[in-house]
Each structure stands twice: as C-alpha cells, then as structure tokens.
Amino acid sequence: MKDIVPSPPPIVRNDVAAVQALFQQNVVPSYGRFDIVLSHGSGSYLYDITGRRYLDLGGGIAVSSLGHGHPAITEALVEQSRKVIHTSNYYYHEPQGRLAQALVSLIGPGKCFFCNSGVEANEGLFKLARKFGHDEGRFEVITTNNSFHGRTLAGIAATGQEKVKKGFDPMVPGFRQVPYNDLAAMRAALSPATAAIMVEGIQGEGGVMPASPDYLLGLRQLCDEKKLLLLMDSVQCGHFRTGRYQSFQRILEGVAGGEKFLPDGISMAKSLGGGFPIGAFWVRAPYADLLGPGSHGSTYGGSPLACAVALKILEVIQREKLEDNARQVGDYLKSGLQALAQKCPGVIQTVRGLGLMLGIELAPNIPNLPGDSSKSQAVRFANLLHAAGLLAIPAGAQIMRFLPPINLRQVEAEEGLKLIESVVARLAG
C-alpha cells in the first residue's frame, strides 16, 4: 500500500511503543486509548502496524458507514478535489444544494444547514430553539438522563452524564435533564421558559437504549400542545443504521400514527460522511427560515468536498440497498447475541438495539474477567475482543456496542459472532 504521509525517518516501522511515545509527549491526553496502533483498512477490516487484522464492528463509533477504503469514497474525494475543495459559504455550489435536496426528500419538507461534526449540528439546533423562543423569553432545552450531545460547552450542558460536565462549570444555562422514556417526567419538567425538547431516538453513549414508540408519539403531542420544538439527535442512530433512514422510523414501524411522526429538527453527522467530517441539521418547513442571513455559519460547513462524499455515500446506500442490509444483518447479529446471552447469562445480561446499532450489557460482576480492575468491565471486555481480533466500542462501564459499517456482510457478522462467542465462552468457563 502506498503511504499517504511521507515515511517518517525517526520512527522504526511497526514500532507500537514509538508511536505511543509520540502521543505521550505531544498529544493532549483527553482520550483513554487502547493499546492498538492502526495502519490501514479494507472493507470491514482494520489492520494495525504489526500486521494484525481486526474485524471492525465499532465502525469508528458508527462513522465508517461504508467500511474502509471504499472505492466510491476515494473516487468522490479525488474527483471533487480536482474540481474544488472549498469555496466558503459566500457562494453557491452544486454539491451542497444537491445534498440538502437529498436529505430533505428523505426526511420531509424543510431545509438543511451544514457543519462539520455532531456537536455543531446540535449547537445549531440549540441556537434554532433560542431564536424560536426568543421573543417570548423562552430559551430552555430539556434533554434526558444518560443522553450524549457532544463536547462543546453547550453540548456538555445538554448531555445527561455527570462525567462530561465534571470540572467544567459553570454550565451554559438553559439545559435540564429528566429521565429518558418517561413522558410524565418530561411534562412535569416544562417551564414557561422551555422552548424545545431534545432526545436521541436510541441513546448511544448511554448504552444503546431505544426510545419507546409511546414516548416518541407522546413527545410529539406534548410539543404540539405546548408549542415547543421537538429536536432529535440522530448523530449516532441515524443514516440507515437501524434498517430505516431514521431510528424513529424503525421504532414507529407498524405503530398507529407512526408513519406521520416527524420531529421539528434532526441533527446528523457520523455515518453521513463515512469518515469525512460533515455534520448537518434538518429543520421542518415552518421553522426553516428562522435562522436568517448572518445568524449562523461555519467556514467549512457544507464544503464541496464534504458534500460530494456524503452524496456518494447516499448513492451507494441506495444502489446497494444497504438499509435492508443493515436490517437483515443486524437482526442476524442480534439474534446470535441473544442466543449467546441465553447460553451465558453470567457474562451477557441483555442485548439491545436495532439494525446495526446493537449493545450487550455485561453481567454485573463477571468473576473471571481479566485485566486491570481499576478499568471498567466494558474496557476489560473490549481488550479481550481486541485480542480475539474484533473491535467494538464500550458505552459506560457495562455495555459493549456494535456499530459496524452498514455494508457488513452476513459472513462477517457470522465471523464476529464466533469471535465474541470465543471470548464469552472462556469467561463463562
């Protein structure tokens, strides 16, 4: 494989410790990282610099929607970069207009704004909510416990997890959390200052917790009644991962009134760009012009390059019917995990999720779980999966998430199940 970065002379090739030392000396240590130094990928597999192969069921946290090294993404990157990479938003260009059109036609009447990440998409929706409520003195956004909405100051204020807020007070005002899937708690929390509600269709970082159909329909009704914006953070659970374009569509399948359900705003990122940074929010038609000229912006947002990649991903998803694939392979993976949980209840307590957004909750105290006991069970379990040749993502202390490419093949899911089973069986011992 041709190296993209010129070969760096000071590092001995394949030297894990040398790369880690570069990080220790020069990179802000804000992440807990695993002892893996990745080199390249192909399809659903990643390779580390020692040549080890991993089945990537983490998908870079639900980002690598078409896997690694997909030729269509490479082609879009190369072709668009020959034309123009960046223009600024002082000007029009076709890729942004076409991507907005594609997203609007997937969701419903409204408009899109483009940015570069999930938290920026949420930030845009928070600003939309403030603009919406401004003349009535309303500004508050109610979110839920265990939610995750990103790492900026507003993002951590909106997030319902103490660990992301710790040490960063005072919090941006105007955010409060209530229990998830609890409509009565949401209703009770509303104040005259409330402008919007934001929830995830499936809580990702919170441990793969789907909203119930009644909750979603109830929130819609509550927002209509109280004139609030219903905002959905679809950064992780969106973009066909659940077997439908949006997780709420899958959750509400076959539920009376479900087909008509639409929130007022949806934030997107992660799978939208397949690894190329892009975020976006969609806002429903009545509110689509609330953010007028000069009210919001992003230098890089919706660049020709980012939009060309996102458009190409949509084209591949449609052509290869990856929505159906996510459903079928996801259902297969889920039933395999459920069978494993039934066989080894001392290791896997529950299996949750939809399509290719799945989580297993580990049993409280797995007796034979090796590793540093100061680390969470999820991290120690992840290390075992890594050693077996599989990547997965911890969520909280007890949950492992599987967020693979949505073009994951059935045989790869089968291989993944075998690898997970090898780890679980050993622990169940």
Ligand SMILES: *Cc1c(COP(=O)(O)O)cnc(C)c1O
């Ligand atoms: C990842 C994530 C975000 C933040 O996205 P970034 O691109 O990291 O800013 C926000 N909300 C949810 C639900 C996420 O999973």
